[in-house]
Amino acid sequence: MPTFRRRPHIGRRAIGTGLLAALALSAGSGPAAAEGLSFLDPQGPVAAAQRDHFYAVILLMLVVVVPVLIFTPLVAWRYRYRNHGARYAPDWKFSWPLEALIWGVPVAVVVVLSVWIWQETHDLDPYAPLAADKSLRVEVIGYDWKWLFVYPDLHIATMGVLGFPSDRSLDIRLTSASVMQSFFIPALGSQIYAMAGMRTKLHLKANRPGTFLGENTQYNGKGFHDQKFRARAMTARGFTDWVKQVRAKGVPLDAKAYDVVRAKGGLTDVRRAVAGGSMPPGTVYFTDVSADLLANVMHQFNGGASSSEVIVSERSPANDTALRSDAGHAASATGEPPAREE
Amino acid sequence: MTLHHLLLGRLDLHALPFWTMIEHPTHETIVNGTITTAAAGLEVLAAIVVIALVTRAGKWRYLWSEWLTSVDHKRIGIMYIALSFVMMSRALIEAALMRTQQAFGLGGGFLSPEHFGELFSTHGTIMIFFMAMPFLTGVINFAMPLQIGTRDVSFPVMNSVSLGLTTAGAMMIVISLALGKFSTGGWSGYPPFTEAAFNAGVGPDYWIWAVTLSSLGTMMSGINFAVTIYKRRAPGMTFMRMPLFTWTALCTAILMIFAMPPLTVATAMLALDRYLDFHFFTNGSGGNMMNYANLFWLFGHPEVYILILPAFGVYSEIFSTFSGKLLYGYTSLVLATMAIAVISFAVWLHHFFTMGQNASVNAAFGIATMLVGIPTGVKIYDWILTMFRGRVRFTVPIVYGLGFMMLFVLGGLSGILLANPTLDYQVHNTLFLVAHFHNMLIPGLLFGMLAAYHYWFPKAFGFRLDERWGMISAVSWIVGFMLAFFPLYVIGAMGFPRRTVAYFDPVYRPWMLIALAGAAVVLVALASLFVQLFVSIRRREALAVPAGDPWDGSNLEWAIAAPAPEYNFSVIPDVSDRNPFMIAKQKGDAYQTPAEFQDITMPKNSPLGMALAVAGGALAFGLVWHIWWLVALSCLGVLVAIVGQGFARDCEKVIPAAEVRRQHEAWLRTVAASRAVPRDLEGEPANTGLAARDRFSQAAE
């Protein structure tokens, strides 16, 4: 498992890392938020917006929280039994002005928050494309206990590293070949579930080249804690070179290789089995990857392809069924018409 | 099918916790096998010791007739709470073990991933279903009928059946430590992970049947409480005269009635998938796990209010009592409680914002979730205003209460953060979430229940609990909680997923060490509770409060002797206001001899609860291990027990009026002999349960 490059000094984005850093330092632990680890040190526009929203909500909530933190001890102490100087009004039990205040303030706070929620949830909807620029399509398939990143337009796939150019946004489709998993790159933005037979979507973008933690957050068995990867944002040139490397060093994703991929096990098991010695540590590269892999994996659970057919590349009617079931997913989760997708 | 399979199903030597380490001795199997074997051994040892002690004392008959078959709501309540303490001890030790593992989990640690998986699953399942639920069910059982002035709940035998089923469920988890392995699917048991395709072993089955038994017991408790409150209030006690704790009990009961069935249905459907190859939640063949998520959280969210509302009721009682003042904003508290109960059914989707539904749906549920925050915030302010211009005594319950308020608002803050779908996309499934719900449950639920335990203990046993050890425990709980969980907010925000056995980035480690220290302090708090009980029993003479009103209380439960007589009230009181006992004391009407005593009819003991506990437990055990003859036999047992109950005729006993008079007069003599103590002597031996009228002395000046 890689460690992530640490930011040498913090404080540039005062509010951003401030809270975490203060906590970290006060606890005497040297390094504060590691770069690429947390949305509190965001590396992409979504995470940055989430961080700002996070602090905004905290600030607003202080309106309700701080009075409790102050008045609870204050009132308890002031009206302690032995303080005979304090007024005692045992029968006092109601006051309209106070009542208006204690209902009014939380209501006001929640009204403001509701407006924010509505806007932010729509603005940062993981299904919504980020910018009009040309995005990079990546299809993510969750196995026990590793992710496979398929680049359908490039006919390559990788494990352990998700490479992409930092000047383009990522247009991610996800499914699971096993139990439910949750795909997450905290420094870039939202997580989203990956479920067998269904397809979810996610859009992310990095601000600049860098390496970020990626993981699964939904427990799926004994290799769960090891299901990490590196998300690597590169320059446009760097990305082109990287794709060349993947093509040069990768092994074809044939039936034999696919059996290794779908077997229970971690990244290291796959690496060993496909003899990925020439590939950089912690990665596996595949070439000759079917552009329909994700659709085929989904279709497997909807009465379609057996696992040996999954790697086959052709647009069959089966694939279309798979695509429909994706709309069905949205419908069953939300009750909205399947029109949302394509 | 071999004879072995016929007799024992899939139960064989591999079920023993030390078998794997004998067969495949590796470093990992030996460490984990030893821990499990030691824990299982401890369990077996404890069982043997208890059996030996009871036998030596010759107390089996006493245990059977006074406790196990009792249908007295007070005894049932006490047994629920005893169960809760036992299960809490186990779950806290497991929590400390998990904390230790994660503190040393950089690059590995000592626990195997499977073992860690079992630990968070048993810990979570126990804490929710076999610690929290029995605790609050016990407290409601004990206090609510006393507060509304009745002699028992509406369905006393069913009450005992509820306890039996809950205990049988708890036993499944207890047994799973010694025989086989528990589920690794967490307290929520999400399929398809818990489907046979991914986990064919006995683990998920143990989980399914433990939870099913508990959910059935709880639903029956809900019915029992609701009917009791609707039907058995003392004359004159209108709804708006009910004590606030009773109000919260009513809301909880209603939530239990409507929220438990979705859980029972969910676990039953999962069982159908696993046993009969249905495909409700499987990956293929038309199954869809999202339906499970919906059903589970349709239960799961109201569940958190089932857990928290009774504690809110307790806090309302103690802030008023220990401030020597009326509760501020009774009506607004009632409305807030009702509002919470209703809204809590409309927010379940916030547990899976990340499942891919569209932004409008997420936003709508996010807003609904925040709406619950409003009445909750109002309650906190109501309690502050209850202390305002009161005379606050810093007793153990108040210390819990103050700790609760200050910590709970922080949990509320993180809750509002999580209610924002946008932010949930970041901290969902991380330790931030774990910190949040512990921040609600420990101060919210557990502190409330422990405060209730201190508050009503004298009414149950006739003597107070030792204050000094109580204070040590309360402070340790508060400090331990903060140390154990505040760090998790930080690592959670740094992307650390929940249920993670080991990690590879040293940045998390310092926080994990602090959390470990917190867990140690929590264990001290737990130990102090037991020491306190022991010390209090030894000092019971000095702590005795036979007159019955140790805290200068205002509701009916304080108007009777301590311990409360079997029939609670010699004569059913007439209620003409809120705080009836306080008003009686003010008017000098308390402690009267009624003009006339009558025979009291009480329900007789019933073995049905025990019978169903044994049969239900055996049924579950048979189902887990596929021992089909046992399944058939115990089904028959259940049937016989229930039908047999229908033939029971002689179900009531009569306590003659003369006996009631005798006990009542004896109590009044005790009261007359007691010295009325002012509140500053509350914690002293002088407090024998008669309160001096100093409450209004200053107001009168």
Ligand code: HEM
């Ligand atoms: C006071 C000391 C406690 C400590 C130190 C503690 C510790 C823990 C730990 C380490 C976990 C696993 C976190 C993870 O997923 O990585 C956990 C999970 C959990 N705890 Fe606690 N806990 C405590 C008390 C409680 C209480 C009082 C309750 C409930 C009333 C509770 C309910 C839960 C639940 C429901 C889970 C989730 C289990 C799952 O992941 O399925 N805990 N706790």
Ligand SMILES: [Cu+2]
């Ligand atoms: Cu789905």
Ligand SMILES: [Cu+2]
């Ligand atoms: Cu919820």
